[in-house]
Amino acid sequence: MAYRILRQLLYAAALILAVLVLNFLLIQLAPGDPAEVIAGEMGGANAEVMAAIRQQYGLDKPILTQLGLYLGRALQGDLGTSYFYNRPVVELILSRLGPTLLLVTAALAFALIVGTRLGVMAARKPRGIASTLVTVLSLVGYSAPVFWTGLMLVILFAAKIPLFPVAGMINIVKQGGPLVRALDIAHHLVLPALTLGLVYLAQYSRLTRASMLEVLGADYIRTARAKGVSERRVLNHHAFRNALLPVVTVAGMQFGAIISGAVLVETVFSWPGLGTLAFQSILARDYPTVLGILFFSTLLVIIANLLTDFVSRLLDPRLAKGH
Amino acid sequence: MTAQARTSVPAARGPMAEAWDIFRRSPAAMLGLLLLTLVVLMTFAGPFLYHVDPFEIVWAPLSPPGDDPTIPLGTDNLGRDILAGLIAGGRATLAVGFAAALITMVIGVVIGAYAGFYGGWVDDLLMRVTEFFQVLPPLLFAMVVVTLFQPTLMNVALAIGIVSWPQTARLTRAEFRRIRTLEYVSAMRAIGAGDGNIIWRVILPNALPPLIVSATLTIGMAILFEAGLSFLGLSDPNVMSWGLMIGSGREYLLDAWWVVTLPGVMIFLTVLGVSLVGDGLNDAFNPRLRER
Numbered sequence: 001m002a003y004r005i006l007r008q009l010l011y012a013a014a015l016i017l018a019v020l021v022l023n024f025l026l027i028q029l030a031p032g033d034p035a036e037v038i039a040g041e042m043g044g045a046n047a048e049v050m051a052a053i054r055q056q057y058g059l060d061k062p063i064l065t066q067l068g069l070y071l072g073r074a075l076q077g078d079l080g081t082s083y084f085y086n087r088p089v090v091e092l093i094l095s096r097l098g099p100t101l102l103l104v105t106a107a108l109a110f111a112l113i114v115g116t117r118l119g120v121m122a123a124r125k126p127r128g129i130a131s132t133l134v135t136v137l138s139l140v141g142y143s144a145p146v147f148w149t150g151l152m153l154v155i156l157f158a159a160k161i162p163l164f165p166v167a168g169m170i171n172i173v174k175q176g177g178p179l180v181r182a183l184d185i186a187h188h189l190v191l192p193a194l195t196l197g198l199v200y201l202a203q204y205s206r207l208t209r210a211s212m213l214e215v216l217g218a219d220y221i222r223t224a225r226a227k228g229v230s231e232r233r234v235l236n237h238h239a240f241r242n243a244l245l246p247v248v249t250v251a252g253m254q255f256g257a258i259i260s261g262a263v264l265v266e267t268v269f270s271w272p273g274l275g276t277l278a279f280q281s282i283l284a285r286d287y288p289t290v291l292g293i294l295f296f297s298t299l300l301v302i303i304a305n306l307l308t309d310f311v312s313r314l315l316d317p318r319l320a321k322g323h
Numbered sequence: 324m325t326a327q328a329r330t331s332v333p334a335a336r337g338p339m340a341e342a343w344d345i346f347r348r349s350p351a352a353m354l355g356l357l358l359l360t361l362v363v364l365m366t367f368a369g370p371f372l373y374h375v376d377p378f379e380i381v382w383a384p385l386s387p388p389g390d391d392p393t394i395p396l397g398t399d400n401l402g403r404d405i406l407a408g409l410i411a412g413g414r415a416t417l418a419v420g421f422a423a424a425l426i427t428m429v430i431g432v433v434i435g436a437y438a439g440f441y442g443g444w445v446d447d448l449l450m451r452v453t454e455f456f457q458v459l460p461p462l463l464f465a466m467v468v469v470t471l472f473q474p475t476l477m478n479v480a481l482a483i484g485i486v487s488w489p490q491t492a493r494l495t496r497a498e499f500r501r502i503r504t505l506e507y508v509s510a511m512r513a514i515g516a517g518d519g520n521i522i523w524r525v526i527l528p529n530a531l532p533p534l535i536v537s538a539t540l541t542i543g544m545a546i547l548f549e550a551g552l553s554f555l556g557l558s559d560p561n562v563m564s565w566g567l568m569i570g571s572g573r574e575y576l577l578d579a580w581w582v583v584t585l586p587g588v589m590i591f592l593t594v595l596g597v598s599l600v601g602d603g604l605n606d607a608f609n610p611r612l613r614e615r
Binding site: 015018019022026027029030031139140142143144145146147148151152154155158159253256257259260261263264267268278279282283285287290291293294297298301302305 | 454458460461462467468472547551573580584594
């Protein structure tokens with residue numbers, strides 16, 4: 001077990017290193033002078049700044065030396081400076097990480113809880129209303145672009161039913177203690193989390209239904225029924241636990257896609273997270289920030305993968321014995 | 324179903340004919356096919372029936388649909404014709420969607436085929452590369468690629484292809500691993516067929532059904548992807564696309580719902596069509612796996 005964890009951590013470290021190398025290659029491959037790429041094509045970089053960049057990145061040295069310098073700095077937590085925001089990239093990103101994590105976690109929790117419940121209900125009656133709902137929902141959830149769903153919700157909630165705020169994360173006019181603040185953020189979170197969650201809710205409900213149907217045919221379910229366990233307990237306890245495994249695996253594998261979705265949703269709802277930062281830095285051609293965000297979100301995906309692996313093992317002890 | 328369809332009896336009943344039989348009996352799959360046909364017709368025949376330049380300013384900005392009979396779907400914030408935009412935008416969206424799906428399939432199938440066929444260190448190496456591409460958040464990576472290089476349609480398609488192939492590679496690998504142990508592959512080897520021959524002419528045709536289904540779903544995903552990129556303003560600004568229309572109209576969302584709603588409906592219907600066809604194909608190729 002300890003050996004396994006160590007091996008996985010080493011592998012994760014190798015992936016992180018590979019992402020850094022990729023970032024470096026992207027700067028090199030981009031057309032134009034790397035110093036200009038690093039400074040951003042905003043025209044604001046004067047000769048002094050350019051000279052500083054050349055010196056800092058060692059752009060006159062051989063390419064492998066440059067790579068070494070880049071990796072060395074990155075491993076010390078220095079991903080360069082944003083010349084647009086005039087701040088170190090890492091600091092800038094860390095200030096925006098919280099809102100994105102909050103949005104992604106809320107959306108994922110919503111999708112997992114509602115999606116699996118819906119899937120179980122659909123599996124109980126394969127021809128019932130819940131089952132039809134799952135089918136329709138999964139088609140709509142897959143086919144509607146997430147940013148468009150968000151915009152449609154904005155139209156609905158901004159003018160027609162003004163129940164939830166449609167932009168931002170905090171109402172700056174509102175005064176109050178931490179509880180008021182938390183409630184305010186939660187209030188702002190509803191629509192973005194709902195938008196992002198709907199896509200995955202659709203997938204998880206369908207997946208839960210399929211794997212529940214499969215599990216319900218297993219021998220141990222018949223045994224449970226035969227020994228007089230209530231149907232409710234059979235569904236919610238015996239079957240659900242096993243049907244959950246594929247859902248957790250898929251949810252973990254999709255983490256990168258969820259972060260991608262968050263970029264679009266944040267842009268729609270002006271949610272002050274990594275996604276809006278990515279969008280603004282791309283418009284500003286602020287490459288160090290853009291590449292820094294790519295690095296950090298890849299890091300999040302790697303961590304999510306490790307966590308998924310861990311949760312799968314909790315759900316199915318057989319997995320822990322293998323390998 | 325017409326009487327003609329019922330009386331026509333195919334001469335030879337290959338697996339494809341059988342799959343088509345199952346496919347056309349599914350109302351959902353046929354609805355998908357109908358949707359796709361309509362979208363393709365609209366985008367390719369549209370320009371011949373409706374001669375309006377999508378970039379030309381034809382009327383007062385933000386006039387609602389039906390305000391003027393010559394501009395049936397209204398205008399956007401610059402006074403450009405929405406219907407013309409929908410027609411022209413479909414072409415770019417579909418072209419990028421198909422090109423990206425093609426790139427995805429080519430990279431994914433080649434890598435998956437070699438990994439699955441050879442196993443051993445080739446498999447290990449290729450799968451490590453695949454896993455690496457799988458941890459990159461797809462949209463963010465595509466955003467970076469498109470920004471660092473020029474946002475031409477080709478680059479957008481390439482960026483989407485680069486981030487989407489790992490799933491195809493995994494699927495192909497699994498199929499190749501399964502099929503390479505079957506008897507007819509051993510038989511081919513016994514009569515001295517080369518590796519290339521076995522990979523591309525023996526195993527690949529037999530691995531096609533799941534790959535076709537996956538290709539269909541990839542097209543839908545690529546269309547959504549392209550829409551996302553152009554919504555963010557990261558695709559070619561000189562080419563009209565549905566995502567671009569939504570992106571440029573979103574500031575006027577509350578005054579002019581049609582500017583963002585209509586292109587979104589088009590994307591939705593297109594992807595819905597693609598996924599219904601994909602589901603139909605899946606059922607047609609695996610009749611036993613159909614959901615109860």
